[in-house]
Amino acid sequence: MTHVAGIDYAVMLLYAAFVLGIGVLLRRSVRTSEDFFLSGRSIPAWVTGLAFLSANLGAQEVIGMGASGAKYGIATSHFYWIGAIPAMVFIGLFMMPFYYGSRARSVPEYLKLRFDEKTRGLNAVSFATMTVFSSGISLYAMGKLLHLLLGWSFDASILVAAGVVLAYIFLGGLTSAIYNEVLQFFLIVFGFAPLVFLGLRAVGGWPGLSARLATAATANGFAPGAYTHSWAFMDHAARNPVGVEWFGLVMGLGFVLSFGYWCTDFLVVQRAMAANSMTAARRTPLIAALPKMLFPFLVIFPGMIALVVTPPATTRAPSAQVAPAPGAAVTVTAAAAPAGVVPPKLDPRTGAPLRDARGRVVLDYDLATPMLLLNFFPAGLLGLGLTALLASFMSGMAGNVTAFNTVWTYDLYQSYVRPGAPDAHYLAMGRIATVAGIAISIAAAYVAASFNNIMDFLQLVFAFVNAPLFATFALGMFWKRATGHGAFAGLVAGTLAAAVHHGLSLPAGASVGVKGGYLGLLATFPSELAQTFWTAIVAWVTCFLVTILVSLATRPRPEPELAGLVYGLTDKPRDAVAHWFERPVVLAAVVLGLTVLLNVVFF
Amino acid sequence: MTLDVRMPIGVFFVLVGGLLAIYGAVTLHDPGASPTGVPIDLVWGGVLLAFGVVMVLLALRARRRAQPPGAGNRLPVRGNR
Numbered sequence: 001m002t003h004v005a006g007i008d009y010a011v012m013l014l015y016a017a018f019v020l021g022i023g024v025l026l027r028r029s030v031r032t033s034e035d036f037f038l039s040g041r042s043i044p045a046w047v048t049g050l051a052f053l054s055a056n057l058g059a060q061e062v063i064g065m066g067a068s069g070a071k072y073g074i075a076t077s078h079f080y081w082i083g084a085i086p087a088m089v090f091i092g093l094f095m096m097p098f099y100y101g102s103r104a105r106s107v108p109e110y111l112k113l114r115f116d117e118k119t120r121g122l123n124a125v126s127f128a129t130m131t132v133f134s135s136g137i138s139l140y141a142m143g144k145l146l147h148l149l150l151g152w153s154f155d156a157s158i159l160v161a162a163g164v165v166l167a168y169i170f171l172g173g174l175t176s177a178i179y180n181e182v183l184q185f186f187l188i189v190f191g192f193a194p195l196v197f198l199g200l201r202a203v204g205g206w207p208g209l210s211a212r213l214a215t216a217a218t219a220n221g222f223a224p225g226a227y228t229h230s231w232a233f234m235d236h237a238a239r240n241p242v243g244v245e246w247f248g249l250v251m252g253l254g255f256v257l258s259f260g261y262w263c264t265d266f267l268v269v270q271r272a273m274a275a276n277s278m279t280a281a282r283r284t285p286l287i288a289a290l291p292k293m294l295f296p297f298l299v300i301f302p303g304m305i306a307l308v309v310t311p312p313a314t315t316r317a318p319s320a321q322v323a324p325a326p327g328a329a330v331t332v333t334a335a336a337a338p339a340g341v342v343p344p345k346l347d348p349r350t351g352a353p354l355r356d357a358r359g360r361v362v363l364d365y366d367l368a369t370p371m372l373l374l375n376f377f378p379a380g381l382l383g384l385g386l387t388a389l390l391a392s393f394m395s396g397m398a399g400n401v402t403a404f405n406t407v408w409t410y411d412l413y414q415s416y417v418r419p420g421a422p423d424a425h426y427l428a429m430g431r432i433a434t435v436a437g438i439a440i441s442i443a444a445a446y447v448a449a450s451f452n453n454i455m456d457f458l459q460l461v462f463a464f465v466n467a468p469l470f471a472t473f474a475l476g477m478f479w480k481r482a483t484g485h486g487a488f489a490g491l492v493a494g495t496l497a498a499a500v501h502h503g504l505s506l507p508a509g510a511s512v513g514v515k516g517g518y519l520g521l522l523a524t525f526p527s528e529l530a531q532t533f534w535t536a537i538v539a540w541v542t543c544f545l546v547t548i549l550v551s552l553a554t555r556p557r558p559e560p561e562l563a564g565l566v567y568g569l570t571d572k573p574r575d576a577v578a579h580w581f582e583r584p585v586v587l588a589a590v591v592l593g594l595t596v597l598l599n600v601v602f603f
Numbered sequence: 604m605t606l607d608v609r610m611p612i613g614v615f616f617v618l619v620g621g622l623l624a625i626y627g628a629v630t631l632h633d634p635g636a637s638p639t640g641v642p643i644d645l646v647w648g649g650v651l652l653a654f655g656v657v658m659v660l661l662a663l664r665a666r667r668r669a670q671p672p673g674a675g676n677r678l679p680v681r682g683n684r
Contacts, residue, residue, distance in 0.1 A: 007626050011619055018615045025606050047608055179608045186612060190654070194647050198639050312638040378636050380626045380644040384619065384651075 004150055008383030015187070015387045019168050019180045019394070026172030026179065033426040036173035037406040038105060038274050043175070045280035047182055049287025052271040054181035057188055058138050058396020062299055062389065063145065066369030069303025070342055072241045073213060073227025074602050076303075077296040081230070082254035085293055085595045087262035088285040089588045095263050096272060097573045098477050100281040102564050105273075107266040108411040114476045114565045116484030117415070122491060124411035126465045127266060128404055132437050134462070135400035136444020142393040143445060149370050150386075158445050161390065165398050166438040170431055174274055174406075177398045181271075184391035189291075191388025192298045195369075198376045199305035202312070212308035216339070217241075227304065230602045243508075243527025252533020256540040257463075260470040267403040279576045279584065286587040293595055299369070306368035307340045311375045339363055341371040357509065397441065405433035460502065460514065467536040468494025468543030475547050480559060480566045486551030494543025501538040507531050607665055613658030616651045623648030 030036050043051075068076040104110040108127065112120035143158040168176045203209045214224035226233050226240055233240040234249060242249070262268060262285070272284035344353035345364040354362040373385045409430045418425070472491055475482040503519030507528040512518060516531060525531040563569050575583045627644025630636040637643060 007622065010622060014615065014618055014622075018611055022606075022611055025611070029606075179606070179611070182608050183612050183615065186616070186654075190616070190647075190651055194643055198641065198643065201641070202639065312640075376639055378638060378644060379630075380623050381647060384623065384647075 004382070004386070005379035007380045008386060011380075011383030012387050012390065015391065016164055018183065019164060022179050022183070023168030023171035023176045026176045029175065030171075030173050030427070033409070033423050033430060034105075035175070036427050036430045037402075037409065038270075039173070039175040039178060041274060042276050043178060043274045043280075045275055045283040045287055047178060048271045048275045048280065048284040050185045050291070051178040051181040051274075052268050052284050053288040053292055054185040054188075054395045055177075055268055055271055055399030056396075057184070057392050058134075058399070060138070060141075061396070062188065062192075062392040063141065063366055063369060065296075065299040066303035066306070066372075067365035069300035070307040070363070070365045070368040071303075073217070073304055074230050074296070074300065075227075075234075075240055075242045076300045077230050077598075077602065078242075078249060078253060080293060080296050081595050081599050082250065083258040084262060085289050085591060086254065087258040088289040088292065089591055090259065091263040091269075091272075092282050092285040092289075092584055093588055094567070095473070095477060096282045096285070097278065097570065098565060098567075099269055100273060100275070100278050101570065101573065105410050106407050107264060107269055108407055110565075111472075111476070111487070112411075112415075114562070115482075115487045119472075119484055119487045119491070120411060121415070122488060123469070124407050124415075128407045128412065130462050130465065131267065131400040131404040131407070132440040133444050135397045135404070135437070135441035137448055138393055138396045138400070139441055140445035140448040142390070144449070145366075145370060145389075148367070149374065154449070158442060161394060162397070162438050162442050165394050165401065166434065169398060169401055169405075169434050173430070174270065174402050177402045178271060178274060180398065181395045184395040185291075187384075187391045188388045189298065191385050191391075192302065194381060195373055195376060195385065196297060196301050196305070199302060199309055199372055202376070203305055203309050209305060209308065213304060216308055228602075230599065232603060237526040237530060242529055243525070244530045244533060248530055248533045248537070252536050256467055256470060256536040257533070259474075260466050260468075260536070260540070264469045264473050265466070266407060267399045270403055270406065277576055278573050279582075282573065282575075282584040283582070283587060286584055286591055289591045290594075293591070293598060302372050303365070303368040305340070306342050306372040309340045309372070311341050341375050342368045343371060401434060401437045401441070404437040405430050408433045408437075463532060463535065464495050464498040464502070464539065467498050467539035471540050471543035471547060475544065475551075476566070478567045479551075480562055480569060481551055481556050482547060483551045483554045483556050485554040486547040486549075489550040490543040490545075490547030493546040494539045497542035498535050498539035501535045502531070505531055505534070607662045609658045609662035609665070613655045613660075613662060616655030617659065618655075620648045620651030620653070620655055624652055 029040075032040070034040055065076060065079065068079070098114075099107070099110055102110055102113055104113055106124075108120045108124035111123050139158045139162060142161060143154040146152040146157045147154045168180055172179070200206065200209065203212055210225075210228045213227040217224055217226040220241070222241060223233060223239065231246070234244070234246040237243050237245045237248075244252075268285075272281045275281040275284050342363045342365060344361045346352065347354055356362050370389070373382070373389075377385050409426055413429055413433075414421075414426060468491055471494065472487045475490075476487060500519065502516050504517070504521065505523040505525060506512065506517040506521055507515060507525050507530070510516070510528070512521075515528065525534065559569055577583055580586065623644050625648070627636075627642055627646070627648050631642055631645065
């Protein structure tokens with residue numbers, strides 16, 4: 001465990017005071033439900049852009065991408081340069097005119113306008129459930145990490161963090177969440193940038209890191225450049241640490257999962273819907289894409305460095321010195337020495353390091369970034385780094401809770417429980433839903449803590465639900481013949497197809513259960529990611545085909561009813577910008593050009 | 604809407620940057636204060652302080668521009684593009 005100094009606590013307390021202060025300052029500006037849920041559609045593009053990015057910067061992003069960096073190397077950047085940027089450009093250029101222009105207040109409401117009530121209901125229920133459970137998982141991960149690293153009480157950590165998020169959303173609604181997400185964005189950048197600088201300096205810059213990772217790659221049976229090249233070894237799944245070939249990567253991650261998340265998830269789309277004009281809404285994901293493409297350097301590099309760096313001689317946190325599970329041993333023996341500063345994964349019962357089938361120590365990759373932080377940051381900067389971590393947890397949670405309260409109030413409560421009530425009633429319900437969302441998140445965090453596989457299981461269900469969604473939206477926005485019956489049948493069939501494919505396949509080395517194979521075993525994938533990508537592809541194709549077939553067999557809506565909802569029946573948006581270079585299409589070209597350049601540099 | 608987000612962000616980073624820079628200067632020669640040999644608290648505190656000052660100045664400039672002549676000291680609207 002690491003001792004946290006007074007200066008570190010001072011930085012954290014200052015942060016808590018500011019996020020609460022922003023909520024208090026914005027309290028008076030919330031007068032209507034549109035103010036609370038959609039910020040009155042009055043926020044400039046650069047603010048919604050950074051919030052669009054920050055709402056996605058939850059625990060899974062900062063800790064998970066560091067873990068993947070340690071595990072897979074620079075190939076993790078595919079989650080950004082293929083798995084995010086193209087989709088962000090697509091939603092900005094092509095889909096935002098329908099979301100914003102239709103005046104829908106949420107993504108499920110767009111589905112109602114475009115298709116019918118049952119499609120909206122299905123999407124609203126699944127989305128609302130997923131967001132509160134995601135929020136709970138994020139909370140659980142935060143409490144566990146703070147207990148493990150700093151010895152802080154799990155209960156106190158999650159209650160305090162949840163209380164702060166509750167207070168600022170309750171007071172200022174979406175505006176408060178968005179403003180705090182902008183603060184959190186800068187905190188994460190300024191908290192992690194010195195970590196990358198100090199880490200790279202310690203390993204001899206990029207050449208030194210490449211040389212050390214080449215040794216690690218060879219030791220794991222890969223070519224020397226496997227951890228430092230993103231595309232060069234993607235011709236065959238066995239040649240790269242990710243265990244995926246280029247087709248599965250591009251189709252599964254780059255198309256289905258990426259477009260399914262960035263183009264349909266209300267959590268991020270809600271930020272763009274709060275923009276003050278159609279042009280600002282379209283520029284929101286494009287502005288977000290600029291820092292997003294550079295985030296691999298902030299969140300993946302720490303993991304890569306942690307795997308091979310030698311800890312400084314005078315450090316506040318000796319490697320692998322982490323708080324054990326109650327009753328477990330603490331000492332990590334020399335024989336189970338960690339790689340770099342990444343500690344081994346400990347058996348929760350005995351405290352001994354876990355070993356894989358070949359007898360090698362299993363590393364706890366989730367601790368890669370936090371351990372680098374503890375090893376390289378002195379008192380003071382450690383406070384900033386820990387605050388950045390807390391900010392990432394809070395921004396992820398706030399994103400989920402604001403999306404939940406909107407979908408619950410508009411798409412479920414107003415539609416099915418109490419339609420036609422005064423606006424003040426829905427504003428009050430939004431605040432009640434915020435409290436309920438936080439309470440369910442806390443309960444979900446304890447559920448996750450009680451059951452070993454509950455997190456894996458929930459994330460699996462989310463994947464099943466999310467994967468086919470983009471097919472529904474793509475057909476709905478770009479094919480006027482798509483019908484409500486087609487969309488509903490496609491979504492259900494796609495989700496079932498995902499479950500069946502997952503149930504009939506298994507990643508190599510995994511046992512039957514939550515990892516798959518529960519319906520029999522027809523296929524084995526080299527890695528869990530490969531299985532996930534192919535499950536997504538199967539779900540998307542099934543939803544796409546079933547939606548088309550059922551749509552062709554059912555009666556379409558008259559074309560005049562689809563104006564503003566479908567491409568081809570909607571006027572092209574006119575850009576209200578002062579300069580030509582502010583136009584969304586120009587920004588998109590710049591974003592795509594820079595993304596291609598990054599792929600070439602790290603090919 | 605009466606709050607320019609750059610103002611609280613700027614003030615926050617001025618305070619955190621100042622705190623870090625002062626702490627870094629005071630502990631400059633303490634053993635273990637900089638495990639990597641770089642006076643990072645002092646340097647990074649200065650960077651944060653400078654960033655905070657820039658954000659505050661941008662917010663103040665936007666406030667001045669949003670005020671019509673003779674409008675007194677009203678807070679600006681949020682459309683600070």
